[in-house]
Amino acid sequence: MAGSAATSIIQCRGISTSAVALGKRNFRKFMVYGKRGTRLFKKTSYQQLDPEIQKEFDRGVRPIGVTVGKKFHVIKEMIPELIVPNLDGFKLKPYVSYRTPDVIQSEFGPQDLFYTVYSEKIAEDFKNGKLDENCNSLEPSDEEQLTAEEASKKALSIGADLLA
Numbered sequence: 001m002a003g004s005a006a007t008s009i010i011q012c013r014g015i016s017t018s019a020v021a022l023g024k025r026n027f028r029k030f031m032v033y034g035k036r037g038t039r040l041f042k043k044t045s046y047q048q049l050d051p052e053i054q055k056e057f058d059r060g061v062r063p064i065g066v067t068v069g070k071k072f073h074v075i076k077e078m079i080p081e082l083i084v085p086n087l088d089g090f091k092l093k094p095y096v097s098y099r100t101p102d103v104i105q106s107e108f109g110p111q112d113l114f115y116t117v118y119s120e121k122i123a124e125d126f127k128n129g130k131l132d133e134n135c136n137s138l139e140p141s142d143e144e145q146l147t148a149e150e151a152s153k154k155a156l157s158i159g160a161d162l163l164a
Contacts (some may be wrong), residue, residue, distance in 0.1 A: 077158055117143070 065074040085148065121141065125131050132137045137144060 064078045065072055125137050
């Protein structure tokens with residue numbers, strides 16, 4: 001380095017408390033991270049936790065898959081699906097007044113379900129004489145022919161709560 005001058009500039013940040021700043025401190029110069037730590041700190045500390053404890057830190061986000069080993073597998077059925085009806089030509093507005101009376105409805109039990117689904121068909125079969133000596137339908141519908149296991153599987157299948 002003979003013949004050339006080496007210069008270096010050292011940057012230093014400070015807090016000014018002089019009369020010019022009127023006692024105010026300039027905190028915009030400092031990188032202030034969130035009170036819960038930086039992203040790198042969260043990532044490293046989160047990975048060291050037990051998987052059962054990690055569930056508490058998901059902040060209300062439902063998982064869309066499972067991790068097997070080090071690979072994440074997305075499960076299609078776990079992804080939430082929003083079903084929105086087509087409201088083209090619908091005259092009512094999406095607003096409910098606060099003055100509307102509260103609707104009080106009793107619990108929808110098994111007897112109510114029976115009356116809504118089967119009572120009409122049983123009454124119709126009785127009027128038309130389509131019942132045998134044990135009061136069973138001579139022309140049963142598809143739902144009446146299901147066994148208990150088949151009905152349970154059908155009720156628990158994906159999309160069973162959607163109207164067909």
